[in-house]
Amino acid sequence: MRILVMTKPVPDPAANAERLGPDLRLDRAASPTVVNGNDEYGLEAALQLVEAHGGEVAILTMAPASGVETMRKALAMGALRGVLVSDDALAGADIPTTIRVLAAAAAIQEWDLLLGGLDTSDGAGGAVTAGVAARLGLPLLSAAAHIEPDEAARTVRVKRLSAKGYDLLEAPMPAVVSCTQALGTPRYPSLKGIMAARTRQITTLSLADLGADLAPADRQWPSRVLAVEPPPSRAAGRTVTGDPASQAREIADYLADRRII
Amino acid sequence: MPATLLVLGEVADGHLTKLSAEIAALARGLAASAGGQALGLVVDRAPDAAAGELAAHLPRVVSVALGPAADEAWAPHAAAEARRLVGEGATHVLAGVTNDGRDVAGLLCGALGWGILANASGAAWDGDALVVRATVLAGKAITRSTVEAPNAIVTVSPGAAEASPLAVAGSVESRSPVGQPVVPAAAVLDRVAEAGAAVSLEEAKVVVVGGRGVGGPEGFGLVDELAGLLGGVTGASRAAVDAGWIPYARQIGQTGKVVRPTLYLSLGVSGAMQHRAGMQGSEHIVAVNRDPDAPIAEIADLFVLGDLFEVGPALAAELRARRGG
Numbered sequence: 001m002r003i004l005v006m007t008k009p010v011p012d013p014a015a016n017a018e019r020l021g022p023d024l025r026l027d028r029a030a031s032p033t034v035v036n037g038n039d040e041y042g043l044e045a046a047l048q049l050v051e052a053h054g055g056e057v058a059i060l061t062m063a064p065a066s067g068v069e070t071m072r073k074a075l076a077m078g079a080l081r082g083v084l085v086s087d088d089a090l091a092g093a094d095i096p097t098t099i100r101v102l103a104a105a106a107a108i109q110e111w112d113l114l115l116g117g118l119d120t121s122d123g124a125g126g127a128v129t130a131g132v133a134a135r136l137g138l139p140l141l142s143a144a145a146h147i148e149p150d151e152a153a154r155t156v157r158v159k160r161l162s163a164k165g166y167d168l169l170e171a172p173m174p175a176v177v178s179c180t181q182a183l184g185t186p187r188y189p190s191l192k193g194i195m196a197a198r199t200r201q202i203t204t205l206s207l208a209d210l211g212a213d214l215a216p217a218d219r220q221w222p223s224r225v226l227a228v229e230p231p232p233s234r235a236a237g238r239t240v241t242g243d244p245a246s247q248a249r250e251i252a253d254y255l256a257d258r259r260i261i
Numbered sequence: 262m263p264a265t266l267l268v269l270g271e272v273a274d275g276h277l278t279k280l281s282a283e284i285a286a287l288a289r290g291l292a293a294s295a296g297g298q299a300l301g302l303v304v305d306r307a308p309d310a311a312a313g314e315l316a317a318h319l320p321r322v323v324s325v326a327l328g329p330a331a332d333e334a335w336a337p338h339a340a341a342e343a344r345r346l347v348g349e350g351a352t353h354v355l356a357g358v359t360n361d362g363r364d365v366a367g368l369l370c371g372a373l374g375w376g377i378l379a380n381a382s383g384a385a386w387d388g389d390a391l392v393v394r395a396t397v398l399a400g401k402a403i404t405r406s407t408v409e410a411p412n413a414i415v416t417v418s419p420g421a422a423e424a425s426p427l428a429v430a431g432s433v434e435s436r437s438p439v440g441q442p443v444v445p446a447a448a449v450l451d452r453v454a455e456a457g458a459a460v461s462l463e464e465a466k467v468v469v470v471g472g473r474g475v476g477g478p479e480g481f482g483l484v485d486e487l488a489g490l491l492g493g494v495t496g497a498s499r500a501a502v503d504a505g506w507i508p509y510a511r512q513i514g515q516t517g518k519v520v521r522p523t524l525y526l527s528l529g530v531s532g533a534m535q536h537r538a539g540m541q542g543s544e545h546i547v548a549v550n551r552d553p554d555a556p557i558a559e560i561a562d563l564f565v566l567g568d569l570f571e572v573g574p575a576l577a578a579e580l581r582a583r584r585g586g
């Protein structure tokens with residue numbers, strides 16, 4: 001079982017310090033960086049699958065050169081090697097470009113399953129994993145809550161989150177899967193894992209290495225942020241104290257005044 | 262060339278979703294101000310009812326009955342139908358911020374190379390370019406973004422526009438399917454509904470939400486009881502979902518559902534940014550929490566400082582008493 005996981009470095013949501021810079025792009029210096037949450041769920045699922053079936057997990061990232069630091073965290077969890085696509089021409093790349101680059105890089109790796117996140121916690125576009133499947137012409141099993149390959153049959157089954165529960169999907173491998181929190185909590189890297197990650201190989205590829213000049217000639221992406229503003233503040237209301245029975249009366253009065261009850 | 266905006270309709274239980282009707286209203290407004298057109302697409306096993314409902318909001322709707330492909334993943338087929346309409350002149354595709362809508366948006370982005378404007382909470386033209394508003398970075402900022410190109414894919418969040426039917430309903434054109442999905446479509450072997458998931462959280466007028474504070478699956482008994490008394494639906498924070506106390510389909514927030522009910526009532530929810538992203542559009546917010554510094558106090562209309570295991574039952578008793586009297 002060979003599994004390639006697309007892992008994007010994102011600002012750590014726990015640090016709560018994400019912001020856009022004066023150029024209206026993500027200010028990468030403002031916040032510590034982690035592997036995107038949904039990608040980590042995918043990575044955990046991938047590691048469990050190779051533990052059960054044998055094989056190897058590799059990771060694929062498109063990021064500035066500093067992306068290797070975040071990739072080491074994924075390697076420390078147990079991924080064996082990494083591929084980093086990094087090129088000055090990709091600064092500020094838009095979603096279709098990200099899709100083209102990741103698909104081109106994935107196409108020259110060997111794998112049975114390609115995992116990505118359902119979406120990212122910074123951009124939250126939720127389009128890249130499906131877009132890569134479209135570029136590669138492979139089945140997309142999205143919003144996965146459980147992944148179960150059958151190596152002998154060369155198929156994979158996925159429980160896909162639906163509005164009411166889940167759908168059970170099946171497709172031939174190779175296939176692309178988008179991953180969610182429902183796959184389960186990722187492991188913490190062990191000390192041994194952290195040590196091992198230092199020596200694991202990260203191959204850096206430029207656009208030229210991918211054999212295509214994927215960037216528009218003028219290096220201007222048509223997708224742009226024009227303006228940014230703070231979210232509207234919602235004024236805090238009233239604090240209700242007192243004994244529970246009087247608090248309950250006050251809530252009920254509030255609801256009755258607004259004809260909710 | 263004037264814009265032609267294609268609205269991807271979604272169907273739940275045979276009917277058009279509220280979000281799809283809102284997107285139709287948004288597209289119609291954009292078409293009117295650009296001197297262009299808006300049209301709808303419904304792709305389903307039995308699309309007729311929903312196509313008729315979408316035609317109440319749009320002058321023209323294409324309806325495609327899937328046939329045997331209805332037992333396969335929906336998005337690759339829906340994307341193929343959308344791509345056919347792009348071939349016939351659609352310049353913009355608008356889909357909802359749902360798992361299905363995002364799958365179609367992503368597949369089309371990969372297939373067509375068009376730019377995506379994600380999570381739109383509003384949209385307007387700047388010349389020929391579409392400019393959308395979106396909340397980004399876990400609610401920390403609102404951006405206005407554009408794709409400077411004649412084509413774009415837009416994913417639209419709930420509440421971006423108010424649905425308003427046309428005076429005269431539009432026409433529905435039934436077509437047979439393209440047949441060739443955008444990518445090989447996975448087979449759907451089974452569809453499983455989890456307990457209590459029948460009522461749509463997004464469409465509920467009252468949502469009662471339990472967080473980590475309810476302490477365990479039993480704690481949701483109290484949440485369900487209050488939801489029942491208020492004619493509402495039970496929701497949850499991610500902490501409660503991750504703990505396995507309640508299915509994911511109940512999660513509210515950035516990675517769950519976005520709700521805009523008349524009343525949002527929470528028990529034991531701290532109100533983290535990612536949770537707020539799914540509920541801050543609620544009309545009235547009432548929160549029960551024993552920590553005076555819980556962030557939800559910053560946005561609650563009524564912040565009830567106390568133990569939910571005392572306030573909750575007292576509120577249930579009060580609601581029962583008022584109902585009886």
Ligand SMILES: Cc1cc2nc3c(=O)[nH]c(=O)nc-3n(C[C@H](O)[C@H](O)[C@H](O)COP(=O)(O)OP(=O)(O)OC[C@H]3O[C@@H](n4cnc5c(N)ncnc54)[C@H](O)[C@@H]3O)c2cc1C
Pocket residue numbers: 013014037121471472473474475497498499500501512513514515516517518528529530531532533534535536539549550551552555567568569570
């Ligand atoms: C990328 C990302 C996406 C996320 N997406 C979501 C999302 O979609 N939805 C979501 O909800 N979260 C999401 N989160 C998680 C979010 O950051 C919070 O961790 C989560 O919302 C906390 O849930 P909670 O409020 O139930 O728990 P806690 O933060 O632990 O709060 C529990 C609250 O209950 C109160 N309490 C405890 N006992 C009692 C009692 N007896 N009586 C009264 N009050 C009591 C406490 O004072 C506390 O305020 C996301 C996080 C990340 C990083």
Ligand SMILES: Nc1ncnc2c1ncn2[C@@H]1O[C@H](COP(=O)(O)O)[C@@H](O)[C@H]1O
Pocket residue numbers: 006007008009036038039060061062063098102115116117118119120123124125126127128129
């Ligand atoms: N720069 C990137 N490098 C690696 N993977 C990425 C990158 N951007 C997006 N992805 C993958 O695509 C998923 C969805 O991202 P998005 O569509 O941007 O929300 C992520 O969870 C990743 O798995």
